[in-house]
Amino acid sequence: MTDLLTVHSAAPGASWIDRFWRLGEGGQTAEEAPLIRAVRLSIVGKNTPWMMAANIGNASLAALAFWDSPSALAVNLICGSLIAIAAYTSIVWWHARMRPSPERASVRGTRKAVLNAMVLSGLWASLVVVAYADATETQRMVLIALTVGMAGGGGFALATIPPASLAFCGMMGLGATIALAGDNSMVGVYLFSLYVIFAAIIIRSSLAVCASLTEKVRAKMAADEQRDVINLLLNDFEENTADWLWGADEDLRLERASSRFCEQLATPDSLIVGKLMVDAIPFATHFMAEIEQIGDRDSFRRKLEARQSFRDVDICIEQAGELGIWSLTAKAIHDESGRFVGYRGVGRDVTANRQTRLRIEHMARHDPLTDVGNRVLLNEDLARAVSRLERFGDGFSLLLLDLDRFKQVNDNHGHAGGDELLREVAGLLQQMCGESDTLARLGGDEFVILHMSGDDPKSAGNLAARIIKRLGQPFHLRSGTAHVGVSIGLACAPLDGTCPDQLMRNADLALYRAKADGRNRFRYFDSSLDATARRRNLIEQELALAVSLGTLDLSFQPLIDAQSGTVVCAEALLRWNHTRLGPISPAEFIPIAEETGLITSIGAWVLREAIRISKDWPDHVRVAVNLSSRQFLSPGLVPMVENALKANAMRPGRLELEVTESLLMNSTPGVEHTLKTLGKLGVRIALDDFGTGFSSLSYLRRFRFDKLKIDQSFISDMETNDDGRAIVESVIRLAKDLRMSVAAEGVETQSQLTMLRQLGCCEIQGYLVAKPMSAEAFTAFLATNDADSERRYA
Known part of the structure; x- marks a missing residue:
C-alpha cells in the first residue's frame, strides 16, 4: 500500500x-x-x-x-x-x-x-x-x-x-x-x-x-484520525442502538443533544440546547409505586451539581401522560488546570428493561400458582419485622396454616382441582390479611401469615379464628364441591422469641399440637411444646442409634386356648430400655419410627429376631409379629419372610403376621397380591384391633384372614355394657361363620374369661394370662403351662 x-x-x-x-x-x-x-x-x-x-x-x-x-x-x-x-x-x-x-x-x-x-x-x-x-x-x-x-x-x-x-x-x-x-x-x-x-x-x-x-x-x-474514528463510532452507535448522547457545559446547560435524544424529547435541538439539563428532561411528578431507588428532579440536580462522574442513574420521566424510566451516565470533564468544564454523557430508555426486571423480581418472591409471597419474600419481610421490633418494639405474630383433608381433594378432584382450591384459599387469605401483613405459601397446602399484631397477641388469635370459620365453608370448584379445614399454629414475637428460625419452629410446634388435638383449630405456642419437641428430637436421634447398635429388645405375651388354657401363640412386642432415659413406651417411639422411616428396618429386625427365638418352641406354639403399613407395602417383605423361615428351618404355619384395618383402607393391587402370596406360603394372617378403625365387612369378603383379634376396648366393658357384650358376641359368631379363629385382647378378670368361653372365643390374651416377658421367661412359662393350665382354668 x-x-x-x-x-x-x-x-x-x-x-x-x-x-x-x-x-x-x-x-x-x-x-x-x-x-x-x-x-x-x-x-x-x-x-x-x-x-x-x-x-x-x-x-x-x-x-x-x-x-x-x-x-x-x-x-x-x-x-x-x-x-x-x-x-x-x-x-x-x-x-x-x-x-x-x-x-x-x-x-x-x-x-x-x-x-x-x-x-x-x-x-x-x-x-x-x-x-x-x-x-x-x-x-x-x-x-x-x-x-x-x-x-x-x-x-x-x-x-x-x-x-x-x-x-x-x-x-x-x-x-x-x-x-x-x-x-x-x-x-x-x-x-x-x-x-x-x-x-x-x-x-x-x-x-x-x-x-x-x-x-x-x-x-x-x-488526533484528527482518532476524532474521525470516534465520530464514526458515535454515529454508528447512535444509528444502531437505542442510546443517545448529550453534553452539558460548566453551567450545567445542555450544549449538545444527539438526534436520538431530540427524538426521545420530541423536540428540535434548537429548543433544548442552552437549557439547564434539569429543565430539558421531562421529570415525572408521580413515581411508579413498585420502583425503588429512582431519582427525581431534585436528586438529579444534586447529582449534576456535585460535578463528578456518575453511572446508571435512573430517573422517572413522563411523556404524553405515560411514565417511563431513563438511565443516565456522564463523565465530568476538566481542563488542564483541573477546572470543571462540563459533562459528556449517554442516556437510554430502560422502561422495558426495568419492567422485565420487576417481573423477574416478582416471580422470584411470589408463588407461581397462587401469586402470594413465597419463602424468599417471607424471609425478607420477617427480617424487616425483627428489625422494627428491635428498634421500635413493634410486635408481630406468625400464623402457620396447614389445610386439613387436602389429600382427599386431590384424590377426588384431581391435581387441577387441588390447584384451583389452593388459588381460592390464597385469595381468601389475602382478603382477610391486613395491609401490613405478609401472606406466603411455603409449598403444598402450607401457608404462613406474618401478622403485624403489635402488642396484642390476641389479634393473631382473632385472625386465626376468622380463617378457620371461613375455610370451613364449602368451596365450589369446577369439578364439584370440596370441603377442607385448616389447622393453625401461632408464635408471637417477642413473647415466643425474636429469631426468625426460632419463631418458625415454634409456630410449627403449635401447628403440630393443633393437628394432634383434632385439627380444624388453632393453638398458641407454649414452652411445654418446646420440651415435647426436644424430647421427640432426642428420641429420634437415640432411636436411630439403637437400631444401628441393636439395643432394642423383644418381649413375648402368651395367647392361650380359651377352653384348655394351653399356650398356642405368643405375640412379639418391641421394647426399648434406654440406658439414660429408662424404659420408653412403644406408644411414644413407634410413631416417631414411622415418621422417620426407621420402622422398616426395625420391623425387619423384629421379624427375623422373633422367628430366630421361636424356632425352638414346641411345634404347636406360634409366634405373632405386628407389621406396619410401610413395612407391609415394602416389595421386600415376602422374600424376607421366606428367607427368615428357611434360615431357621421353621414351618410357615407357625408364623402369624398381624395387620391393621388402616392398611386396608387404601387397598391397592399390591396389598392384595402380598396377602395372597403370604397365604400361599402358609403364613397365617391376623386382622388386629378389629372394630376400632374404619371397619368394613367388605374387608372380610375381599381378603382372606386366619384370625380376628377383638380390641381390648370392647372386652373391658363387656361385663357392664350389654351393647359391648353384643358386639363381642357378634364378632365371635362372624369369625366362626367365616371359618376364622378369634382372639380377645386385654382380658384381665376371671369373669371376662368365663363370658368369652361361653361365647365360644378361641384364644385369650391379657394380664389374666400373663404380662409380656422376656424370651427366657417365656420359655420357662411354656414349661410350667401344660402342667397347671387345667388346674388354673378349671
Whole structure:
C-alpha cells in the first residue's frame, strides 16, 4: 500500500534534483508527504507579508545608501526590481488571503517556493556584486549587514521549506563570495567565514524546524484520525442502538443533544440546547409505586451539581401522560488546570428493561400458582419485622396454616382441582390479611401469615379464628364441591422469641399440637411444646442409634386356648430400655419410627429376631409379629419372610403376621397380591384391633384372614355394657361363620374369661394370662403351662 512506502527522496536511484525538491521529507510516507507539505507551504504563506515588507524596506534603505555611489544606477535598478516583485507578491497574497489553505500540496509547490526564493536572493546577491567594489567602508558595512540580515531572515522565514531556505541562503552566499573575492584583506576573509557559519546554522535550524513540524503535523493527523474514528463510532452507535448522547457545559446547560435524544424529547435541538439539563428532561411528578431507588428532579440536580462522574442513574420521566424510566451516565470533564468544564454523557430508555426486571423480581418472591409471597419474600419481610421490633418494639405474630383433608381433594378432584382450591384459599387469605401483613405459601397446602399484631397477641388469635370459620365453608370448584379445614399454629414475637428460625419452629410446634388435638383449630405456642419437641428430637436421634447398635429388645405375651388354657401363640412386642432415659413406651417411639422411616428396618429386625427365638418352641406354639403399613407395602417383605423361615428351618404355619384395618383402607393391587402370596406360603394372617378403625365387612369378603383379634376396648366393658357384650358376641359368631379363629385382647378378670368361653372365643390374651416377658421367661412359662393350665382354668 502506498501509505506504507516512503517518499521518493528515500528511494534508491532517485535523481539528486528530486532528492533536493524533497529535502526535509525523509521518513514520511507517500500519504503523509502531501499533507505535511501543504502545512509547510501554508506557514510560509502566512509569513509572506512580513517577508515582502522586509524586502521593500531593505531595498529602499540600500537605494538611499548608494544614492551618490558610482554604481547608483545599477543599485537603483536592482532595488526597484526587488520592490516591484515584493509589491506584486503582496498584492497576490492579499487577494488570496481568504481562500482556505489546501489540505494537500505537490512537489510543484515546493519548486515554486524555491524559484521565488532564488529570484529574490539572486537580486540581493546581484546588489552585493555590483555595489561592493565601488562602495565606501560605510556602504560596505551596509551591504554586509543587508546580506547577513536578509540571509538570516529569509532562511528562517523559509525554514519550513528546506529547499527554498537552502536556495535563498546559497544564492546570497554566492553573491557574497563573488563580492569578497576581490578583497584581499583579512576583513573579507573573516566576513566570508562568518557568513558560512551563519548560513550553516540557518540551514541546520531549518531542517530541525521542518522535523519538529513534521512530528506536530503527524500528531495532529493522528488526533484528527482518532476524532474521525470516534465520530464514526458515535454515529454508528447512535444509528444502531437505542442510546443517545448529550453534553452539558460548566453551567450545567445542555450544549449538545444527539438526534436520538431530540427524538426521545420530541423536540428540535434548537429548543433544548442552552437549557439547564434539569429543565430539558421531562421529570415525572408521580413515581411508579413498585420502583425503588429512582431519582427525581431534585436528586438529579444534586447529582449534576456535585460535578463528578456518575453511572446508571435512573430517573422517572413522563411523556404524553405515560411514565417511563431513563438511565443516565456522564463523565465530568476538566481542563488542564483541573477546572470543571462540563459533562459528556449517554442516556437510554430502560422502561422495558426495568419492567422485565420487576417481573423477574416478582416471580422470584411470589408463588407461581397462587401469586402470594413465597419463602424468599417471607424471609425478607420477617427480617424487616425483627428489625422494627428491635428498634421500635413493634410486635408481630406468625400464623402457620396447614389445610386439613387436602389429600382427599386431590384424590377426588384431581391435581387441577387441588390447584384451583389452593388459588381460592390464597385469595381468601389475602382478603382477610391486613395491609401490613405478609401472606406466603411455603409449598403444598402450607401457608404462613406474618401478622403485624403489635402488642396484642390476641389479634393473631382473632385472625386465626376468622380463617378457620371461613375455610370451613364449602368451596365450589369446577369439578364439584370440596370441603377442607385448616389447622393453625401461632408464635408471637417477642413473647415466643425474636429469631426468625426460632419463631418458625415454634409456630410449627403449635401447628403440630393443633393437628394432634383434632385439627380444624388453632393453638398458641407454649414452652411445654418446646420440651415435647426436644424430647421427640432426642428420641429420634437415640432411636436411630439403637437400631444401628441393636439395643432394642423383644418381649413375648402368651395367647392361650380359651377352653384348655394351653399356650398356642405368643405375640412379639418391641421394647426399648434406654440406658439414660429408662424404659420408653412403644406408644411414644413407634410413631416417631414411622415418621422417620426407621420402622422398616426395625420391623425387619423384629421379624427375623422373633422367628430366630421361636424356632425352638414346641411345634404347636406360634409366634405373632405386628407389621406396619410401610413395612407391609415394602416389595421386600415376602422374600424376607421366606428367607427368615428357611434360615431357621421353621414351618410357615407357625408364623402369624398381624395387620391393621388402616392398611386396608387404601387397598391397592399390591396389598392384595402380598396377602395372597403370604397365604400361599402358609403364613397365617391376623386382622388386629378389629372394630376400632374404619371397619368394613367388605374387608372380610375381599381378603382372606386366619384370625380376628377383638380390641381390648370392647372386652373391658363387656361385663357392664350389654351393647359391648353384643358386639363381642357378634364378632365371635362372624369369625366362626367365616371359618376364622378369634382372639380377645386385654382380658384381665376371671369373669371376662368365663363370658368369652361361653361365647365360644378361641384364644385369650391379657394380664389374666400373663404380662409380656422376656424370651427366657417365656420359655420357662411354656414349661410350667401344660402342667397347671387345667388346674388354673378349671
